[in-house]
Amino acid sequence: MKKKLQYFVHGVALAATLLLAACGGSSSTTTTTTPTTTPTVSAVTPATSATIGTAVSITVTGANLPLTAVFTLQDGTCNSPTINSATTITQSCTPGGSAGTKTITVLTASGGTVIDASQTITVAAAFVANLPDTGITDQQCYQAGSNTLVSCSSAGAIALNDQQDGMITPGTSGMSYSAVGAYPLTSCVQDNKTGLIWEGKTDDGGLRDKDNTYTNYGDSRTGDASAYVTAVNATSLCGYTDWRLPTADELQMIVDYSIAYPGPTINSTWFPNTVGNAYWSASPYAGASSSAWGVNFGYGNVGFDYRNDSYYVRLVRAGQ
Template identity: 40%
Template sequence: MHTKHRLFLFFLFTILNSPFFIPNSAQAGLPDTGQTKCYNSGGTEIPCAGTGQDGAYSINPMSFADNGNGTITDNNTGLTWQKCSMGQNNDATCSGSAVTYNWYQASGTYDASYNPSTISVCGSLSLAGSGWRLPTKKELMGIVDYSIPSPGPTIQQAIFPNTVSAFYWASPTITGNTNLVWYVHFGYGGVVFGSKSYTYYVRCVRG
């Protein structure tokens, strides 16, 4: 496992176990990360028993249902996901190539330079119904499978085939700097923020 992957998981574990952290999806069932390994402070893998680390627990294991119409239901959160990345063919293997967009286009936000015609990638998606949107970073992290080592893709490929081991957009902006937004890397599961003008991949959600 890559060092930055381990550091990210330690940070995630610390936050999720903070007494001040109350997930919005607590009642729906926060999905397990899929992480199965544990490490000491030096980064060496150790037995998980008694460590209290994420890998020692399996609560609400990932569970998905393929609806057979290009959508996937997360049985823990109740969210409905686009099976294929935007730009791929809506078939069993998600054939074809995913397409990248800047954040303004992905979220349907007007910008004179980057989205003058107000393209709304998720908002205009018509796939077994409407109501699609760009996921939050927490929602997007909920489909990352941290048991899969880098270079990934760190996602269940039987459910979300042909996912790109790269960044996917999330919706929220950074507090105090609305020019920066979150995105999640499906090569190692990291959560990063950067400029809205970058071009990354998109998987829409509804619910």
């Protein structure tokens, strides 16, 4: 009887073991380990086009980034991410401090732990526009009782006024221009003093030919300067589509007053194909809506005229 009972207990235990196995269980404890992934950062863009005081969109790319991840910019301020995924973080940041190399620090979250601090961007100093010189040389000063120009170091010139243009920064040393990338000067040229980029003129009978003239109604009618602006922007001149008619003040900034009539009163090396005559500006004449200001590159003077008159046009856009 005792042996039969032992057989019975053993059989029950065996049956229980088999039942547990059939149900996917186990008679022993099993520990499951979830593999961990380490977040990494591989690149940051842009690397070189940031400027002090100007907001720029910065993108950090990597792998396994937390969806809460953010980054900070050394000496700068950054907004919350506009894109935040396991591979990309994009934020708008405004560089501060001085120019140089700045560190991008990627964090698990705002105020979290550092994921990476090896990426950098190069930040340039903010462009400061300057008023260009008039071009008057040290031999073009006035003296009392005469309209004849004399040496600015002469006693007569100093006696009249010791702060004449030719005494301060004589000549064109206060004027500076440069090419825009690989574009020819007949396409565009940059004023290094003001940062403005000017349209160049061609001599080929085409859209931007030097001899073309326009009215200045501003309503996009055929033959108007406003229609010309639209046409030039449609060509993406020098890669830009924000060309516009300059103000009278802007246009006068490229006048070289050392050049006498009939001109053209401009640096013809940098501004080839310039006609010594009137060019329209976007500045309205306050005395009458039917008139606008222009600059005459034959004399270098600024004057106003009726908008229905046809004059030359040179477009401009903001540069630096």
